[in-house]
Amino acid sequence: MSRRLRLWLLATGSAGVAALLVAAALDLPAFGGRWHPYGERAVQASLSRRTANTIASVNFDQRAYDTLGEIGILFAAVLGCVVLLRLARDEHRARPEPAEVARPVRRYALIVLPVALLTGIYLVAHGQLSPGGGFQGGVVAATALHLLYLGADYRALERARPLAVFETTDALAVGAYVVLGLAGVVAGTACLANTLLPYGTFNTLSSGGAVPLLNAAVGMEVASAVVVLLAGFLDQAVEIEE
């Protein structure tokens, strides 16, 4: 297809889609309106199971089964990256030279690293109470580790990040999520129904039944997934040569 024809096709298709989208937007409930039937029911369900953070309740209680599918996608995507970014037959590894780092950068990175790591772990642990949770906390913790690459060099990062351990943790975390779901089945309730554990006291670390545990599993998985992903791309950039 010629480029000109393709652009015409795109213009026609886009105009059609745009017309449909505008028509749909005009029919949606007005922006900022008061009518949120699902939201209100989600808040009620979250309060009845003593989870202070409704978003965590939606993710790890009300739609915990969907979240299982989502972390499945996450796991599969990371697996695909590991396979695609492996060392090919006609490539070899070169040891990267230690790099000079400006002193203020080094100082800043090494001071911020433990703080950022702790923040990540805090976000995961308090996912059922305050804005945060496994998804965000995992990303924060994993990127905190990479301050080592900025502040020191690639070898220091490699020593702090045994890749096999993180790959295993990734798999184990998905496994833990599945096991928590199956525990419900074995105990006679439904998979991931959050009726197995006591709900605890509202607004404390132990509230929400299975929510904190599922949250921790997702936090572990996201953290190790991000570490493994970045390791793959950094390897390509720093170590692997044709």
Add this chain to the structure above:
Amino acid sequence: MHVFPYLVAAYVFLTGCHGLATSRNLIHAVGCLAVCQSSTYILLLAVGYRDGGTAPVFSDIRPGSRPLVDPVVQALTLTDIVVGATVTALLLALVLQIAKRHGTVDPDELRELRG
């Protein structure tokens, strides 16, 4: 202006589609796909917004004391961001392999698949 945020989402989506279709660089195309995806975040969060609403988290507010924005769409957006990031990484890894094997990242030059 009660539909403006929805129209912004539609605009961002179509911009991403335009970029995808006219892209001459696969890395650029992956970026455009990310733009398409962000339009869904705008749409979801716009649907869930409520005038004067606060975050649906009860660690420091009494239940029922304030109007709340919709937690369901926020939860959907949240998971999609992380899953989207890893899928983008997978696509970039594919682009990396294509660049290595074929020596180009222009989709027009990848006419036929080679073994």
